[in-house]
Amino acid sequence: MRLFLALLGLAALPMEPAAAMVRAVLVGASTFSDPTLGAYALPGAATDARRMADALAMLGTDRDAMTLLTGEAATLPAIRAALDRLATTSGAGDRAVIFLSGHGTQAPASRGDPLEPDGRDELFLAADAGPWDARSKTVPGALIDDEIGRRIGELRARGTDVWVIIDSCTGGSLLRGSAGTPKTLAPERLGIPATAPLRGAVDGSGFVDGGLAGGGRLVAFAAAGPGAIAWDDGDGGAFTRALAGAIAQHAPASFAALAAAVDARPPGGTSAGFWTAGELSAPVLFDGRSPDMIDLARALPPLPFATTLSVDRAGACRAAPATPPRPAKADDGATLLRHCDHVRVDMGEAGSPLRVEAWYRDAAGGYTSLAPPLGLIVAAGRWANVGFTFVTHDPGTGRALPRGEEYLVLIARDSGGAAIGATLLAFRAAT
Template sequence: MMREMVTIFRLALLLALPVAMTQPIERADARVRAVLVGASDFAEPELRRFSLPGAARDAERMADALRPFEISAGDMTVLTGRAATADAIRAALDALARRSTRGDRAIIFLSGHGTQAPVSTDDGLEPDGLDEWFLASDAGRWDTRSQSLPGGLKDDEIGLRVRAMRADGVDVWIMIDSCTGGGLFRGSRATPKSIDASILGIVLPPPNRGAIDTSGFVDAGLAGGGRLVAFAAAAPGQIAWDYGDGGRFTTALAAALTDRPSSFAALAARSGPVAIPWTAGDLSAPFLFDGQSPDLLGLIRGLPPLPFATRLSIDDAGACKKRSSGSDRRSPDASTTITLGHCDHVRVDFGEPVTPLRLEAWYRDASGSYASLSPPAGLLVVPGRWANVGFTFVTHDPVSGSPLPRGEEVLILLVRDGSGAAIAGDLMRFQAK
């Protein structure tokens, strides 16, 4: 099942929509391949003043950081400057998919400017009515007839390519160092990695307050046996920053890679929540998917219950609904298996502990895939303040309409002490109507 996760730290859409009851295949000869893009310069004269030299440095810095992980030169494609055209990026991603087979690992890195534009079709995954676009080096002005951006890659397009690889059993790690909506902060010495929509000839509708787009660049119903991890420098509508020699996101991420992290969660935590504010997917997976994801269900068995109260509620405010009445709120018995319908929104509130604690929240879907609903370092639960996590439950892919696997699904809540040892935990079980 696909779910939109909301925590007090960030918004994210879980990008795992399995179409088959498959598990990742581990191969001794698995290959790691990468496509790294730094769209740092524009051919269009009107856009040249928005050149972003740091984006090329980002791609080069990420290539240097990944080389120690035994990625051969022939398996790494780096596109920077004027070479980072939309067609060149598409061709590189298509070659990545063509060369990868079940059990392989694919890395996609995009650094450059981003913007937003109105959706051209009724898209249940864009509740604010806006698509996110990545600007390649041949980006131009908005084409009102086709409702498209020449030289741009839309979030759905990138998502569909990732979906195809995952459907073939390829594990995918995607990183995006780009704004997905613009704005300027007065007095900052940094450059926002965004080009305002009006400069591209895009007329944005009035803001739809209360409808938050949590989809990012990879929201097109990602499916299949391959695992997914996504990192981004900014949530949709937020700003990513470039400091001349590269983005804050990429600089922190590349530095954290030198410590050879044990998992994607460890990498994100070492990079820092400010540098990587947006994450999604199976962060519990070993880094570069080198091994099976841990059995969190097995870990929680035998642990004492959480040392604070939990309160579960369900309403009709799911992210794939155009409007919510805010009604039909109910609080079922969390000790039983809870039946949910398509687009039900689930929220779990956590009470005040005696001392501050770090809480991990993981969702295990019917296919056995895990996704994190909490920040990489855990959700801080402290005296004097309630915290919460939430998700949207769906029974079919909102884009294609394809049914998703049926079966029991589990929310795993896990508390660890300062040494990282698990000291308490609880489960909440769900199933589709």
């Protein structure tokens, strides 16, 4: 998962007014005005946007509060204007949904961008996208992940909860021989120059870059993780269809339950390749307060397997020194961490297969899931681990982050879903 995941649910949960509004911007970039890209039209993207509008309506969202942009209307200026209106009309306790379906690709990031450890920006191609412009070093008509992250941050700073959904490839590569259309344009098709990734750097965030700070909660769903492909079979994206179907069939109470109900297997595939992040424990559309995982963990017996904690400086915001530091402990048992310390917790074997949830609670009380939708699997002969990079200030803006006790909560569930054990690990800034 992306560096800094521990910050996705950064600030305190807002007080929710009785008349909280849900507003949505739904984009299906299904055509291109540039004739050189005409062959890459993706009619299913428009179907995706309409399908998601129907799903939100089933959840009670007023259609008058939805902005739907498809076909020639899904230009970059129109998308930006819709996101501007979303920000200016949303306030504390409101909920915002941002849905993007279309082609994705990658391009070189600006040198030294701390939010792009792999050296690449993810791009969402709007209807007015065109080939790479060597002078400006940009792709015209492309929405960059940094901008998406900034807009998410602006909404959350207002106390607005945000659900962002991306049905687009984030890997920037093509697969052949499958019964469907990959929702990506390879960079070379747009004339984008190749760039070498930073050594050892991994960016698992896709388009949800930079949404690090604010008072509102954040949940992100994406059709494809890093290096993976999102598929369109002519009737829209496989991921959006599965997501809308799960909403209609299961009426899930939480984002975690919704993610578990989504069967978005690719053509010929056997497992779902979609990606999630953020406060999945929150009720769907944030209709209520998130549960307190700390209280749940404290009420359970210890985990029935060992855990080992290690700290190093190998996070993407700081190169690792020759000798990793030894974890320092406070008198109360909390692990003391410095800015950019990378924390890893390894889990030992379990006597019988268990599913482990991993939740990070930041100093302001926001929860972030560090595990896949169905959890981490531990069993005899099978190990699992979870990790995050601890930061004391936003690496992009330098803004200081809230200080206080932070926790990693590990909850083990048996095959029937019952919680049978938990471990609570506390962390605090060293200075």
